[in-house]
Amino acid sequence: MDFSLSEDQVELKKWAHEFAEKEIRPVAAEYDESEEFPWPVVKKAAEAGLYSVDIYLQAQQDPTGMTLPLIMEETFWGCAGIGLAIFGTGLPLSALAAVGTPEQLFEWAPKMFGTPEKPEVGAFAVTEPQAGSDVRNLRTRAVRDGDEWVLNGTKVFITNGQYANVYVVVATVDPELGHRGQASFIISRDDPGIRPGKKEKKLGIRASDTSEVILEDCRIPADRVLGGLDKLEGKLEKARKGESSGRASAALRTFEVTRPAVAAQATGIARAALEFAIDYAKERKAFGVPIAQHQSIQNTLADMATEVECARLLVHRAAWLAASGRPFEKAEGSMSKLKAGEVAVKVTEQAIQVLGGYGFIKDFPVEKWYRDSKIYTLFEGTSEIQRMVIARALIG
Ligand SMILES: Cc1cc2nc3c(=O)[nH]c(=O)nc-3n(C[C@H](O)[C@H](O)[C@H](O)COP(=O)(O)OP(=O)(O)OC[C@H]3O[C@@H](n4cnc5c(N)ncnc54)[C@H](O)[C@@H]3O)c2cc1C
Known part of the structure; x- marks a missing residue:
């Protein structure tokens, strides 16, 4: 067992950190306040190569699995809202890569990202008001009409929903088959019948866009179903006969593989808060000495640091399991997301405590990190859902 990073990994981490420090941190408060989408930062990230399909290709070929965790932790150390604006397109890209045909991947992945001159973003639309x-x-619903699909419905809470150039939308094809009657569709912003709805105002990650996506008689060519028509027909046929498709276990593994990258984002926020709290405690004086000399502050900092390390270790192990093709016997990917999400909330709250009253006001960034962290116990599967998945893996 070797916990040290290779030279390449150290370089990668440094590169992402420098971008976060120079391009993200300085504008984080401004975008948090305005809730505008940080297009200028996304453009800079595209020019630097941080926002690109290539990063994901590089990550997929990395046998250690560390590429995304390292980049995510550094970027989200800068700002989680801007980080999501840069990495939100990873969600529809993962769906496209997991289920799409090679032709679909080659056609639509570049459209999701655009070019460094004119970057675009993608969105993955699953959630609905009641689901x-x-x-x-x-x-x-997606209903077949000759050579086309016609989609109708409303999606809510969709990251990049307002601005996406390409949407991957999950819809029901055969309602009688429940979950197994669903399929994913690729929809271009220019297709008729799709439009963004309300842009949500949020507690945190306010630079990231979260919007409704409305489908009203949205017509797309029949071959825009992810994976192709034949695969869909085969899947529906199996479901109608009550045969197992193996899809449930494949989907579970996909979540285990993608969750560590999300967990690394949460770890980045927690680390930002920890570092800030340490620096502050060394400067701020109370009762004639820096507060870092008070035992209870030391205890808090020690607890914060231990939890951040713990979250990171779970993230790195889960990423390694994924990259080396090993099974997730205890749902280790979900464990990393559960732990890192809850650590981020706890550690950012402790950072406020270390700063005292100053932690509560906007002159300092810790109150923002506290607000930003909360989403990590909610999206990409709530903490309750992670616990459910872990318990099922344990109990069988
Ligand atoms: C900022 C933001 C960005 C998002 N981005 C996207 C996106 O890009 N695409 C997308 O499709 N969705 C997105 N979502 C939606 C997100 O994934 C859902 O909000 C999340 O899955 C929870 O669903 P819900 O809000 O309907 O809560 P509910 O499912 O209604 O849950 C309410 C509460 O009940 C608990 N609960 C539910 N079922 C169980 C159970 N079986 N056992 C125990 N407890 C349970 C939950 O854990 C939670 O505490 C986003 C949401 C937000 C807020």
Whole structure:
């Protein structure tokens, strides 16, 4: 067992950190306040190569699995909202890569990202007003009409929903088959019948866009179903006969593989808060000495640091399991997301405590990190859902 990073990994981490420090941190408060989408930063990230399909290709070829965790932790150390604006397109890209045909991947992945001169973003639209954790309950329908699909429904809370150039939308094809009657569709912003709805105002990650996506008689060519028509027909046929498709276990593994990268984002926020709290405690004086000399502050900092390390170790192990093709016997990917999400909330709250009253006001960034962290116990599967997945892996 070797916990040290290779030279390449050290370089990668440094590169992402420098971008976060120079281009993200300085504008984080401004975008948090305005809730505008940080296009200028996304453009800079595209020019630097941080926002690109290539990063994901590089990550996929990395046998250690460390590429995304390292980049995510550094970028989200800068700002989680801007980080999501840069990496939100990873979600529809993962769906496209996991289920799409090679032709679909080659055609649509570049469209999601655009070019460094004119970057674009993509969105993955699953959630509906009555269906968040319970994705079996989707009401968006996709109905076949000759050579086309016609989609109707409303998606909510969609990252990049307002601005996406390409949407991957999950809809029900055969309602009688429940979850197994669903399929994913690729929809271009220019297709008729798709439009962004309300842009949400949020507690945190306010630079990231979260919007409704409305489908009203949205017509797309029949071959825009992810994976192709034949695969869909085969899948529906198996479901009608009650045969197993093996899809449930494949989907579970996909989540285990993608969750560590999300967990690394949460770890980045927690680390930012920890570092800030340490620096502050060394400067701020109370009762004639820096507060870092008070035992209870030391205890808090020690607890914060231990939790951040713990989260990171779970992230790195889960990423390694994924990259080396090993099984997730205890749902280790979900464990990393559960732990890192809750650590981020706890550690950012402790950082406020270390700063005292100054932690509560906007002159300092810790109150923002506290607000930003909360989403990590909610999206990409709530903490309750992670616990459910872990418990099922344990109990069988
Ligand atoms: C900022 C933001 C960005 C998002 N981005 C996207 C996106 O890009 N694409 C997308 O499709 N969705 C997105 N979502 C949606 C997100 O994934 C859902 O909000 C999340 O899955 C929870 O669903 P819900 O809000 O309907 O809560 P619910 O499912 O209604 O859950 C409410 C509460 O009940 C608990 N609960 C539910 N079921 C169970 C159970 N079986 N056992 C125990 N507890 C349970 C939950 O854990 C939670 O505490 C985003 C949400 C937000 C806020």
